[in-house]
Every structure is written in C-alpha cells, then in structure tokens.
Amino acid sequence: MKRASLGEFEEVVLLTVAVLEVQGQAYGVAITHEIIEETGRSVRLNQIHAALQRLEDKGMVKSEMGEPTAERGGRRKRLFTVTAYGRRTLQEIQDVRASLWTRLVSPFKLSTSL
C-alpha cells in the first residue's frame, strides 16, 4: 500500500465527511456530533478541526465557506467535501480490508463450539 497513510481517526472523520456532505452538513460541530453518536467516543471540537486540517493538507478534502447562521452569531461555517483522491483512498482501504476478510478461514461468529 503505497499511498499517503491515513490514521484510523482520520479515516473515521473522512468517512463522516463523505456521509454528511450530501446534506451540506459536513462542518466542525455536525461532524463532531455525528462521530460521537456513531462511535460513542468522546471527541472534542479541536480534534475534529485538527483532523480536517490534516486531511486538507493531504488533499483528501477540500473546503469552502458556507452561509452565516444565527446560532453561530452570524459566523460562516466551513463546509468540507471529500476530493476524488479522498474517495479513492477510502475505497482502497475498504478493498484491502474486504480482501483480508474474505481470506479469513473461519469468520468470527457468535457460536458455541462443541
């Protein structure tokens, strides 16, 4: 696998961005809440911001400023979208895992071995 490595947490964030960008909701707070709900981790805002920034540096996401909203005190949000490179990276990771899963001799199942 010769590509810019993606940390596990970054991967989760990137996936979340991919999920939320459809509704135009891929920005700091929304991503944070989403991840908290999905993974049950206690994530802080700054970690998400840092991860998004790293992803942007790696070229996995790009961003632009959205519309100002009232609850943000009239501040704009930065909306993220996953780039093609980002999608491909996610796909590659997924493929690697899938192929490894298929090669598993006995997949883990909840069973009682007699």
Next chain:
Amino acid sequence: MKSAPNPPRWADRLLNVICAPDRLEEVQGDLREEFAYQIDRIGERRARWRYVWDVLGFVKSPPVARRHGAYSTTYLMNPTMLRNYLKIAFRNLVKNKTFSGVNILGLALGMACSLLIMLWVQDELSIDAFHANKQQLYRIYMREYFSGKVQGVIWTPGPLADELKKSIPEIQLSTPYEWVSDQTFSVGSKVNKQATNAASADFFKMFSYKLLQGTPEAALKDRNSLAISRSMAESFFGSPEAAIGKTIRFDNRKDLLITAVFENIAKNSTLKFDCLRNWDEFVEDNAWAKGWESTDPLTFFMIRPDADPAKVEAKITHLLDKFNRDGNKPVHTELAMQPFHDYYLNSNFKNAQIDGGRIEYVRLFTIVAVFILLIACINFMNLATARSGKRAKEVGVRKVVGAMRSLLIGQFVGEALLLTVFAIFLAILFVALLLPSFNSLTDKQISLPINDLSFWGILAGLTLLTGLLAGSYPAFFLSALNPIRVLKGAMKVDTKSTWLRQGLVVFQFALSIILIVGMIIIYRQVEYVQTKNLGYDRENLVYFPLEGDLVKNYDVLKEQISQIPSIKHVSHMTASPASNGSGTEGISWTGSDPNGKVRFTPVGVGYDFVETMNLSVADGRDFSKAYPTDSTGFLINEAALKVIGYKNPIGKIINWGNGKGAIIGVLKDFHFQSLHTSIRPLIAYLSTDSRRQGGNVIVRIEAGKTKEALAQLEALCKKMNPKFPFTYSFTDQEYARQYQSEQVVSKLSNYFAFLAIFISCLGLFGLATFTAEQRTKEIGVRKVLGASVSSIVGLLSQDFLKLVAIAILVASPIAWWAMNQWLQGFAYKIDIEWWMFVVAGILSAAIALLTVSFQSIKAALMNPVKSLRAE
C-alpha cells in the same frame, strides 16, 4: 428579558490570540453552535464550563493552516511564531536544568532582596507622613557657638514655644514636647505606669492623632487636663467613652481630668506616648522649664499655609538674643528649623547643619539591593553569552530563513522576561516566608500589600526592569552572530565576549567583597561599642525610679537597701546612667568667655555616686557626709575641666545661675551618652533633702545575685511606696538599646553579604560548569598524556581565582572608603585594619574555589575514553 446567553468573554479573547486569523471565524462559529446546543442539553452554567473546556482544547492545538494567499496580517506578534518562541524557550529551560536553576534562583533571590528593601524603604518614608498639616509643621533646632566651635542641639528652652507664637505672626501654633518617661497613674486600686509626656494646648491641633473622645481644641486646654490613649483608657476605665471626663491620680500627688482619648499611636509615628499632660502643669513640677538657661524639650510649630518658610527662618534665627541674658552677656545661639516629617530620617548634625541620619541607611540599603539584583542579572548575562555556542545554530537558521535582527532581539529578551516571570513568583514566595523574621529584625509591621494595585505595578516594573537588564546584552550579542560562519560549524569563542564576561565576574566579586568587608567592619564596630570600657561599670548596675514616698524617705531607703547582703552600693542620680541629654548654659567661672556659652550636662547625684557607678576620680574626691560644705560643691569631669582650663581645679569656684560652689573633685571621663557623640562637659551637684528631685536610685548588685537582690528590692519598695508599681532597668540593656539601629544594620549586612556572595557563586558555578563542558576534550587529552587530577583541577580553577584576585584589588579601596564614611558617625570607633581585607579576600576566594572545584573535580575525574571516543 435576557438576550441569548453569551459564553465567557475571556475565553473568546484567548481564542483571538491563539487562533490563526483566517481560521477564527469558522472555529468560533463552531464553538458558538456547540454552546447553543449544550445549553439545551445541560443548562447554561455547565455549558459555559464546557465552552471554556473546548476553547482550551484549541489552545493545545490551534488550527494554523494557511491557505495560499491567506497569510496572517499580524507580523511581530504572530501566534505561530510566538508559539515557536515559547516552545524553544521552554525546551531550553528544561534541557539545561543547571543553567535555568542558577538563573531563576539567582534572580529570585535578587528580586526578593530588592522587594524586601523596597517595602522597608517605603515604610521608612511613610513615617510621620500621615499628619494632615505636614507641609506646615516644623521643629526647632539650635546652633550654639562657643569657643570658636559650633554645634547643633535639638533641646530647646521651655518658654521658646510660647515666644515663637507671640513674636512671629506667621507661626500659628506651637508646642514644646518633653521626653517620654514612665509615670505612675492610679484610679482607685488600679495602678499602672504609662509612657507620659507633656505638650501645650496646641498639640492636637497641629498633629493628626485621631481623637476618639474630646476635641483637638479642648484636649489639653486646662492646666489639669490629660489626654490618654485608647489602651490606657481601656485598662483604667474599660472603654474610651467611660474614660472621658473622669479624674485620674498622677504620681499619687495630683488629680488630672481626662479631656481626650486618642487612638493608640501607630508604628509610623515618631512621637509615641500613652498620655500627654498639659505643659503648664508640667512646669509646676519642673521649675527649670520656666527659664531660658535650661534646655530640654523639643519645640514644634506650625506656620500659616501661606507663609514662606525661608522668611520665617530668617525671623527666628536671632530670636534668642534678647533672652538668655545673664549679666548682659549675649549668648551666641541661633535658631533654625526643619520640616517635621523630615526629622525622622535626617537627624544628624554636621557643623550644626542637618546632615543625614537614617536616610543614609535608606540610601545604603537601596544601593545594596540594586547591587544584589545586578549581580543576579550579571549571572544571566554571563551564562547566556557563554552558552551562545549552543544557540548559535538556531540563530543561524532563523536568520537564513529571514528573521530580522529586531525579531531575534525580541525573542531573546522575551526569553529573559519569561525566566524573570518565573523568578518573580519565586521571589514573592521568598518574601512572604521571610517577612515575619524581617519584621522582627527591623521592628516593623510590614505586610505584603497584595491588595494594592500599585504594588503589582511595582512587581511588573521590577520584572520588566530585571528582564531587560539581564536579557538585553545577550540578546544583542546572540542576534549579531554571523549566520554563514555559524552554520559552517566554525563557532570560535569570541575573545571580546570572554573579556566582557571576565570583567563582569570581577565586578560581581568586587561587590561581594565590598559587602563582606562592610559586614566585618560593622560587626567589629558594634562589638566594640558593646564591650568598650565606658569609664563606669555597666554590668550588674540596676536602677529604678525615685518616686512617690521614696523621694522624701530616700535616706531610710538607702539605709534599708544597704542592709541587703547581695547589694554592694547604692546611690541616686537625676538622670539615668546610660543616657543623659539635658543641658545648661548658666555656668560661668573666672576667665570664662562672656560671649561664648558652653553647654554643660548637669546631673544631681547622691552620696556614694562615684563608688556605685565605679568611676575613677582623677583629682579631689567624691561628695562626702564628712564635709557639710559639699552641699554646694561640684564634681566635674575631665572634659569640663578642659573647657574651664583651671590648673589646680580643686577648691576653685564655679558660678551656676545665681549660686556658686567649689569644685571638690574631677572625675575621669566616662560615657554618659551614646558613643555617637564625644563626651560633653559634665557638672554634678549634690542632690540632698532640700534639692532632691526625682530621678533614679542606682544599685550595684553583686555578680550572679541579681534575682534575689531584685526580689528584696521589690519587697522593700512595695513596703515603703505602696502606691507605685516597682519597675527597674538594667544599665547594660539600656545602653545596648541605644545601638538598636546599628544592631539591625549589622545583622542585615551579614545577610546581604551572604546573599551577594551566594548569588555570585551561583553564577561562578554556572560558568565553571560551562568551561568544564567546553574543555572536556582537552582534559581528556591531558589525562591520556598523563596529567594528574590535581593538576587539571588547578588548571580549571586558576582562571577563576585570577578574577577573584583582581576583584579583591578593585574592591579594597572602595570598601575602605565606604566604611570610613560610615564610621565617621561614631565619635569613638575602631580602626580599619588590613587583615579585614585579607579575611574578606580569602573568604571569597575560598568560596569561589569551592564552587569551581566541585565542577572541575568532576571534569577531571571523567574517563578520557568517554570524552575522546567521538574523535
């Protein structure tokens, strides 16, 4: 109705500082949105905490991404760069524990010392500054001309205060002020001694002592009135309210009426008393205070707000010429004045002009504090420049990348400031810990003015000053490095900077040596003062007031005391043995200069005075019951004989006022005042039944029998004088008390000298560490070639010892001059001897050697294999 709740504003400000400007909007937006969400979820209060928590998260890792073309507009205070500076500074601090420790500890000690001194100086300057009229208050002093000399005198004639008010329109109010003495007061069966003084009715109008009861106008108006302090009121009557208007018995002779109760006098007042009698009433008991010849009280006055002090002074100069006439002989005494709040710090005379006093100690300590701080700063400079090689690469890289010199200077000064900030917190801790002992040493009640904003301002100022002082030279030095040379790796030790470093070390040690010499000389002088043969024996000499019924039954008392086996001699005198400040000018003799009066110190004494005090008689004899004519005779001391100039004095006649008497004995000079002044002419007369006033009974106790003697004395006095509590004083203690300020200076000088040498050695330790580090390879080679450990230690130490030697040479003359100045304040003083400098030199050299050798031995013992492995 509240608008939407806002998160804590300071957290937002913090964010402004740390967050890259082009990222601020989205981050803050996110935070706000989160905040609104959390309010719904967990309530406003917890949401606020949560907000702060989130912001702090960003402090840890602020978003710093830069988009193309979105560069921050802040230039100098660029957050990214600041963070880098801080990071580098912290890394350097943590990496070089020795150096950071040396610097922080040194600076902290220096700053703690400065802070303490600053607090002390502030306290000294606040003394007597609380009087509302302080701009108009003055005290009188006199210039007396006699036999071609002039001397300054603070004691003034009793009637002077009234005369000033009468004859000079600019003078609004005036009062004589006597000397505080312990007097007995009683109400019913309650008896107590109180520090008592006397002043005129103007006193409370002039000075701002807070009256709890009574008015300033009425306080001392009547002859029988008495103003007492809150504590005295409480001890006799329970409260100030209960005391006002009551009578109190004074000296078991008179009833006085309490017309005012004042708040207990604070430490920042030079005038201290428990109660004030009315001046006219005082004069009733002390007839001499009516006359112009005797001088005893101080005189204070207040001028009108619009009056010109210079004009007033011109008017009072010759005021005394029309009085003091004694057979039409004008007395050459001029009056002069001094601002009242000034006299606590300026009380010394030089040629009858006010010349310094405690203010010199204030100046001295300020200078010392600055010096100690300077020594600490020099440590920082030396270590920073010495270690410049370590930071050279960093400077080189920064310069190549495009840092301007001003930025680099800013960076290094900033680092120094950071260190100073650590140090000041440590210093505050030190001060807080040291204050109690410092207060007990200097007899003050200083506290850390934590609530005072100006104090924090001072702290900030001190930090800034120290940081700049310590950091500026290294900053210039480091920022001037040539990047090309540095990055090539050729980092030669700059000889110029070595010179400067050595110069600074010499300077440090010179200062330390000056302080050590000072310490030795002050200590010796204080010891000299305390062990000097005073011409009388002050050991085992107890005195107690001759008062109440004892005055008229003195002969019985003397008889009774003589019976006590542990008591050798007993006599009495009108003054106390250790200090006698009164004076008279009414003395003349055949051939005395009619135009120049001489101030004699008069003292009334009982029989056996000479024996009790253990004085030596140079000529003639003591008063004796065998000669009835002695009742008009005089004893004089050698100083008086010198003034009078008789060849064979015994039997010669002296006139005193209207009386006359023969000299019956000449006493060898003894010190009846402190050693600051030379021995004055003394005249002693016999104070017997008709002429006996109060004063003190003096008792010579057999050595080691003090306890039982005092017990028996007390029992005897209780029996003979039941209305008065028995109080006594030890002459040696009273004598020592006169040198309290010298004692304090002596102790403080010890601490200062110790601090100075300690901080200097801290720096030396740092430098030695550095040199040893620099020369590891050289030492390795030398060891391989067979050098012994001791030769290497010598090699490393000799550089430093040279510096200390130079410092000794530099410091000695300065120290000699400075200490000579200090000793001028004593009429009797030690000589400065050469061995003191030798001791100071050896001491500092030894300490320096010890410091350096610790490092050099460590270096010399290193295994050369290790140090040379890399070659």
